Amino acid sequence: MTSSAAFGVPEAGPPPSHQYSPAIAALAWAAILGVVALVGYSNWRASRTVDRAQALGEYQLVITSRMAVGSHSLLSGWQVMSASTVTQMVDHVRAAAVTPADKLRAICVMGDVEGPDAALGELDHLGPLLKSADLKRDAAALRTIYRRGPARVPAKEREELIQRHGWFGKLALSFGKPPDDPLRREVIHRARVTFLALLAFELVSGLGLLAGVVLLVLAIVLLAVGNIRFAYRPDGPPTTAFLEAFAVYLVGFTATGVLVRRILPQAGVSANGFAIPPVLLAMFWPVLRGVSWAQLRRGLGWHTGRGLFIETWAGISGYLAGLPIIAAALAITAALMARSGASAAHPIMFANPRGVWPVVQLYLLASVWAPLVEESMFRGALFHHLRQRHGWWLSALLSSFLFAAIHPQGWVAIPALGAIALVLAAIREWRGTMFASAAAHALNNGVVLTLSIVAFR
Secondary structure (H helix, E strand, O other), X not given: OOOHHHHOOOOOOOOOOOOOOHHHHHHHHHHHHHHXXXXXXXXXXXXXXXXXXXXXXXXHHXXXXXXXXXXXXXXXXXXXXXXXXHHHHHHHHHHHOOOHHHHHHHHHHHHHHOOHHHHHHHHHHHHHHOOOHHXXXXXXXXXXXXXXXXXXXXXXXXXHHHHHHOHHHHHHHOOOOOOOOHHHHHHHHHHHHHHHHHHHHHHHHHHHHHHHHHHHHHHHHHHHOOOOOOOOOOOOOOOOHHHHHHHHHHHHHHHHHHHHHHHOOOOHHHHHHHHHHHHHHHHXXXXXXXXXXXXHHHHHOOOOOOOHHHHHHHHHHHHHHHHHHHHHHHHHHHHHHHHHOOOOOOHHHHOOOOOHHHHHHHHHHHHHHHHHHHHHHHHHHHHHHHHOOOOHHHHHHHHHHXXXXXXXXXXHHHHHHHHHHHHHHHHXXXXXOHHHHHHHHHHHHHHHHHXXXXXXX
16 A cells, blocks of 8 residues: 655644534534525526526527638638538528527527528518617618618618627628728628637547557556555544535635625626635634644645646546546537527636737636635535545535536536546546545636637637
8 A cells, every 4th residue: 555655745744633423514514505506596596587588599609600601701712612502601690590680699690691682582571570760770771781782871780780780790791802901801890700619629639539548448457456545644633624624615606706795796706806715714724623734635636646737637548538528528518508598608718808908807716716615615624524434436426516516507407517526536546645636627627718709708
């Protein structure tokens, strides 16, 4: 048996003064489950609001529209797009357009991809459904564009079209313009970036999944023959201190978020700074309850194992090996979304950072703050408490479910988020240190955030 010192962990110190207490454990679990229930209910209510549904619908419309325009502008000249392919792209755009305003925006895409006759025909069908005076003026402007050209639209109506419909308005106003026209160049560039970014993401995801299958099979074989050693050791005297720490984190972090959103609703990403005090209190709570520094580091995984570089690569390799599991869970989430009509969306998807510093803030939040804090708490304090009493499967499944349930994507995302958390728990068990699972966590969040910023802003 390899000692924990071999992995860079100090040997255990004297037993903590605070031993395991069933009463305190029950109180901590009550607080944890209460917060999870309240947050889950709040997320469920938020997912059913008109604003959330409208924002998600607009997001999906932007994705499908830019994909259609970007692919058409890049591939139409190569004569690799059939008429049925173009029709299919337009059908996706039409399906994503729910509100009358969205349907007007979809017409801008139809005019660009299928031609002015298709746009005018759709305008004739949509006309009776338009009740707003603003949308009626926009529809009249689009008729002028597709019959006589954008130059015949008055300057005020041009400004209103862009103000109300953004990229879609610019797309319509650039109809028929040469490729070197500044407005045309802007809208086509944005569409091409989205198309190429999603294409690259699919390619990288496919290669990653292929590598993951190989690594997962290799890991199963090595595990079967006993060549994989697990660095995590669920030893040490029993104590409720780590469970208390997780409860302090969950209650403090959630309460702070609620208060900040009420007092400073426009704080945005910077609001997470107010959560630093309760997070720090939770991290060092076990020490206040009598746990030694050595036991705190071992319980939370605050050590570098065999070296930060090696552990980082181990975490990334473990994440790749877990991709087949994550992909299967994503398929389950997609099936739940299709069957229930619910959606899985994180509020960060709707962020539209302008400038360098807002983008840096998002990356610090998603790829530094979240991995370090959540790995210290979920795969650190909570997982360590559970592993001292139960086997890996029960500990990993319970901590992963709580991790998924507390996130704002909604109940349909629980399989996908739970699978990611399960992979992270396996990495923690394998490497012992939280820095390995934090590296995997940072990679996952960084890729998703990069795709969102590059493709959809």
